[in-house]
Amino acid sequence: MHKKHDYWKGKPISPLLLTENMTVTQLVDDIFDSMGYNAKRLAEACHLFKTMIDENSIVCLTLAGAMTPVGMGGAIIKMMEKGFVDWIVTTGANTYHDMHFAYRLPVHQGDFTADDNELADNDVVRIYDVYIDMERTLIAQDKIVQTITQNALEKNEFPEKFSTAYFFDILGKGVLETARNPELSFIACASKNNVPVFVPAFADSSIGMGTSYLPIMACAGSGSRLLGSKDFVDPSPTMDVLESAAIVYHSMINNVPRGVLEAGGGVPKNFLQQTGPTISQIIGIECPGEDYVVQVTVDRPDTGGLSGATINEGKSWGKIPKAGEGNVVPYLDATVGVPIIFAYALENCRPRKPKRLSRDLKEMTQELIEAAVMEAGK
Numbered sequence: 001m002h003k004k005h006d007y008w009k010g011k012p013i014s015p016l017l018l019t020e021n022m023t024v025t026q027l028v029d030d031i032f033d034s035m036g037y038n039a040k041r042l043a044e045a046c047h048l049f050k051t052m053i054d055e056n057s058i059v060c061l062t063l064a065g066a067m068t069p070v071g072m073g074g075a076i077i078k079m080m081e082k083g084f085v086d087w088i089v090t091t092g093a094n095t096y097h098d099m100h101f102a103y104r105l106p107v108h109q110g111d112f113t114a115d116d117n118e119l120a121d122n123d124v125v126r127i128y129d130v131y132i133d134m135e136r137t138l139i140a141q142d143k144i145v146q147t148i149t150q151n152a153l154e155k156n157e158f159p160e161k162f163s164t165a166y167f168f169d170i171l172g173k174g175v176l177e178t179a180r181n182p183e184l185s186f187i188a189c190a191s192k193n194n195v196p197v198f199v200p201a202f203a204d205s206s207i208g209m210g211t212s213y214l215p216i217m218a219c220a221g222s223g224s225r226l227l228g229s230k231d232f233v234d235p236s237p238t239m240d241v242l243e244s245a246a247i248v249y250h251s252m253i254n255n256v257p258r259g260v261l262e263a264g265g266g267v268p269k270n271f272l273q274q275t276g277p278t279i280s281q282i283i284g285i286e287c288p289g290e291d292y293v294v295q296v297t298v299d300r301p302d303t304g305g306l307s308g309a310t311i312n313e314g315k316s317w318g319k320i321p322k323a324g325e326g327n328v329v330p331y332l333d334a335t336v337g338v339p340i341i342f343a344y345a346l347e348n349c350r351p352r353k354p355k356r357l358s359r360d361l362k363e364m365t366q367e368l369i370e371a372a373v374m375e376a377g378k
Contacts, residue, residue, distance in 0.1 A: 024343040041330035042337055045294045046344040048328055052259030052292050053084050053349045058251045058357075062272050063090040064264030064307070068098040069107055069130045070335055072263075073186040075342045080186070080193050083352030084345055085261075087196045087247060088186075089268040092205020095168060095187050095197065096141065097132075102175050102185035103144060105137040142210045148174030149211050149233055163239035165196035169358055171207075172197075194356035198244055200271040202235050240271075241278060243361055246368040248275040250360075252287055259292035261341065263334040265299050265307025273319040280318045283372045288321040289314065295329045296337035 016031055033043035052059050061076065073094075079085040100107050110124075110131035119126055123134035132138060152158060152170050159166075172191025175182050182188040190197045202208045215231040251258050262269050276289030299308030311327035314320050320327060330337050357364075 023347060024340065025347045028340070028344050038330050038332055041328055042332060042340060044328040045296065045330050045337070046341050048292055048294050048326070049259075049261055049341050049345055050348055052257070052261075053345060053352065055257050056352065057257035057259040057292065058086050058247065058355065059084060060247075060258075060260045060272055061085045061088050061090075062260060062262045062264075062268035063088065063094050064262075064266035064268050064334075065091065066093040066097060066127055067263060067334065067338075068094045068186070069100075069127050069132065072335065072338070073098045073101065074184070075339055076186040077183075077189045078346070079342055080189050080195050080354075082346065082349075083354045084342075084349065085195065086355045087198070087357050088190065089198045089200065089244070089272045091266065091268060092199050092202055092207045095171075095199060096145075096206045098186050099141060099144065099175060099179070100132070100137055102179035102182050102188060103141070104180050105140055106133045107131075107137065138206070142206065144178070145171070145207060145210045146214060146217070148178065150214060150217075153214070153231075153233065158233065161236045161239055163243045164199040164202050164235040165240070165243060165358065165361065167202075167233065167235045168197040168199065193354050194358035195354075196243070196247070196358050196361060198240055198271065199235075200237070200240050201267045204267075239365075241274075242368065243365050244271065245275045245278040245283075246361070246364040247357060248287065249279055249285070249368045249371065250364040252279075257291045260290050260294070261338070262293065262295040262297070263338045265295070265297055265305070265309075269295070270306045273314055273317075276320075277318050279368075283368075284375045285371060287318065289319040291321060291326055293320060293327040294341070295327075296332055296334045296341070297329065298331060298333055 011034060013034065013036065016035070018031065028043050028046045032039040061079070063072075076085065076088070097107070108131045110126060110129050112129040114126065116126060125132040125134055125138060148171055151174070157170055168187055169191050172185070172187040175185050175188040176192060179185065179188065187197065199205070199207070211233040214233060218231040248258060260272055262272070273290070276287045279285050279287035293311045295311060297307065299305065301308045301310050301313070311320060311329060312323035315323040
């Protein structure tokens, strides 16, 4: 028998009723939510992000590409200060360019049609329509990162094994102590508010490039001696996997919902979504994955890449509890969609008490390891 459907239960579509002085909430609820296509998906994304916050979910923000050069860091800071984002997975590029603003290093709007040969001749680095100065910004930033990291090495602040979240907590503290305007850095804000920031592709960034030079500097300053383990800053991929899975496991056994807002795709998206399979597939403890997922992306699903893979596809991997529920994908540029989602949350959600996950990350990781040992012994 054919299943009966009520094809006409949706709201009737009418011409838009735009008014002067509309708020973000009115734009989303009265305009986007009454439309179709990605306007409707964006409204659904705003509502789902609000649900994550209202249900006191542990919320993760994943951030692909280079969002901070266009100012996205300020919005992330606001989300952390309001308690709406509890942990972050991002690219090294976003952490690196984030710090430019704290140190007032030049980042300007540019022209995407410019002659790149001419820009190179004038030491101007281009990210589409953003200009960054090679000497005054990039090389200056490299030296700052190296100095903060070297100081931490000399103070023995790095344990034998540590995650990227540990490294960026150290780096954030350094920004708080040395920057002219640390309030403009989301890395500094994360450190201040105990928000873990994971950068699983650490080596694929100017941060990884800059810290790789520290052993060379050590040898040059001591007459070409042999390298020692204390000369290197090597965040452990294993610690990243365990600590991120530990956050999910801890929330799972304490019946705390989990949600994620994905700005783009890439490594940050996959790293976050692999936490459920790590617990289920590798450790052997059943984990349903993320309860709520919003991804704002322009990537297509039919090319086979993870960046464009639909959230529903993740059901077969154990990344979400049920396909078709609790997730939405607006196909929009993240620089457009994410600020609207954030602004909607600011207008409609009460601030939450920060969860300060960094303070308990060591204990949560040990909790996961003990559970895994017990499972292995069965």
